[in-house]
Amino acid sequence: MTLTATRAAERPVRARVLWFAVSLLVLAAMFVVSIAVGSANLPLSTVWSALLSPDGGIDHSTIRTLRVPRTILGVLVGAALGVAGALMQGLTRNPLADPGILGVNSGAGFAIVTGVAVLGVTRIEQYLWLGFAGAVAAAAVVYAIAARGRGGADPLRLTLVGVAFGAVLTGASQTLALINPDTFDRFRYWDAGSITDRPEGTVSAILPFILIGLVLAFACARALNALALGDDLARAVGAHVGLIRLAGVVAVTLLCGAATAAAGPIVFVGLMIPHAVRLLVGPDQRWILPLALVLGPVLVLTSDVIGRLVIWPAELQVGVVTAFLGAPVLIALVRRRKPSAS
C-alpha cells in the first residue's frame, strides 16, 4: 500500500507545471460560471455590472448576496476537502482513506443530531459551531485512541479506530434520528450537504481555520514523502514520524471540520481528488497538495453549477451531485492506468 516513488522520475516537471496551469484556468472559468448561472436567468452584462458598480437592484443583490458568497464557500470547501483527502491518504498510507475516516463527518453529524434532538436547536446558525465542535472532538478521540501504546498512531490502527468510532457515532445519530420524526426531518436536509442558503458570516467564520489547516498541510508535504517509505525508513532518513502525523491530523481536522460544519457532509471530494491528482502528477506530495488545492474547488463548483441546471429552476444539493460527477471520472481513471497506489 505504499506509494511507489519510482514513477516520480517518469514525469517531467514541465508536464506537472502544465497540469497545474490547466487546472488553474479551469478553476477560474468555473468561478465565473458559478457566479453567472442560476435559477434567475441573468445576462452576463448584468453580472459584470453587479460586481463592478452595484445599483442595489434585485438582480444585483441576487448576485452579490447569494451567488458570490456561495461560490467563495464552494472554493473554500473544495480546497479544504481536496487537501485534507490527500493528507489523509498520505498519513495512513491507505489510498482508501478519506478525511471522514478521522470521524469528522460523523462527529459533526452526531453533534448536530444531539443538538436538535436533545437541546432543541432549530436555527441553522447554531449548526455551524455545533458541527465544528463535534468534528474536532471526534477527531481528537480517534487520534488519542490510535496513538496509545508504544508504536504511536500507526496507519492501520488509525484507519480501524477511525472507521469503528465513526461508525459508532453514525449509528448513534441514526438511532436518535429514527426515534423522532422531527429530528429525522431536520437531519435529512443537513445530511444532503449544500453550500447555498448559509447564514451570513459563514465564510468569514470558517476562513481562519481553513487557512491554518492549509499552512500546516503544506508544511507537512515534504515530510509526507518520507512517511510514504514506511515508518522505520522514514525515521532512518531523519523524519519525526510522530510529530508529522500529529500535525497532519490537526490539519485534516481543521480543514474538514470547518468544511463540514459549513456545508454538511460533502462526501467523495476528499477521496477522489487525491487519486485523480496522483494519476496526473505522480506520488510527490509537494505536487499533490497544490493540485488538490485547485482541483477540489473545481469539482465542488462544477457539481454545484450542475446541481443548479439539471432540474432548473429547482436545485440539487451539491453533496448529491459531487459523487455523480466524480465517480465516473474516478472509475475511468482507475481503468485507464494501474491504480495509483497498491
Next chain:
Amino acid sequence: MTRALVLRAGPFSLRASGRAFVVDTILACVLLGCVTVALMLGSRVLSPGEVLAALAPGADATDRLVVLEWRAPRALAAALFGACLGLSGAIFQSLTRNPLGSPDVIGLSAGSYTGVVCVLSLGGAGYAALATGAVAGGLATALAVYLLAFQRGMHGFRLIIVGIAISAMLSSVNRWFSVKADLDVALQAAVWGAGTLNNVEWLPLSYSALAALALVLALPAAGRRMRQLELGDDTAGMLGLSIERTKVLLVVLGTALTAVVTAITGPVAFIALAAPQIARRLTGHGSVDLIGAALTGAVLLSISDLIAQHAISGVALPVGAVTVCLGGGYLVWLLVRESKTS
C-alpha cells in the same frame, strides 16, 4: 509451531490452533446463551425451564405460540444472518487484502437501499416488494462493480475503488430521495436501510436458511483457496491456483451471503466489516478465520438484536443502528487494549 488440533475424516481434515479452538467454543456457548435469552425475554418473560417446556409437544398453547412462532424465528435469524455477514466480510477482506474491503464499503448496502428506494418511488409497498427491490439492487450493484473493475483480470484494489465510487453515486440517489420524498416515506426507507429483524417469519427464514446452507457447503474449498490467494497472485498461481476463477467464485460467494441477509432484514451495517477484524484479534489468527468470523458475526447480531428489542421499552430500534454502536465500540475497545499490550 503453535499447537494445533487436527480432525481427519476420510478426505476431509480440519485444523485449528489451540487458542482458536477454545475461542470458537466460547463464542458458540455465548451464541447459545444469546438465543436462549432471546427466547425468554419479551412482554411475557419465561424462565429457561418454561422455554424448554414450550418447545416440547403438548405444551401450553400460548407459550408455544410466543416461543415458537414469535421469538424463535427472530432469534435464529439473528444468529444465521450474523454468521452470513461475518463470512461475507471475511471473504471480501481476504480477497481485497484490505480491512476496509467489506461488502458495505464496495456498495452492496447502498445498492440494496437504492433498490428499495426505487420500489417505494414506483409506488410499491409491502414486505415482498421491498425485499425484491433490495436483493435486485444489491445484486445489480455487485455485477456492475465487478464488470467495471474487470480488466485483464480482477485486481482487488481496483474492485474497492470502483465499489466506493458506485457506492457514493448510489448514496447520492438515496440522499436525494430522502430529501425529496414525503417525510413518512423517507422515514420508512431509512428504517429499512438501517436493517431490522422486526418482520422475520418462519417461511422466508427457511428459504434463506436453505440458501445459506448451500453457500456454506462451498466454504471449505473457498477457505483453502483464500489462504493460497493471500500469498499474492503470483505465488498462488505458481501453487497451481487458477486465480481469476477463484476470485469470481469468492465474489459470487460473498455477494450471495450478503444478499441472503439483505432480502429479509435490509442492509445491516458494519457486521461484515467488524466481525472478521474482531475474530482475528480474539483468535490470534494471522490469516483468514472463517469459523471465527461467522461465530463472531452471529454473536454480534444476536446481542445487538436483544438490545434493539429490549433496551428502550416501547421503542423497537432498527438492529442495524445497534450493531454499529456495539460492534464499533467493541472494536475500538479491542484496539485500545491491543495498543496497551504492544
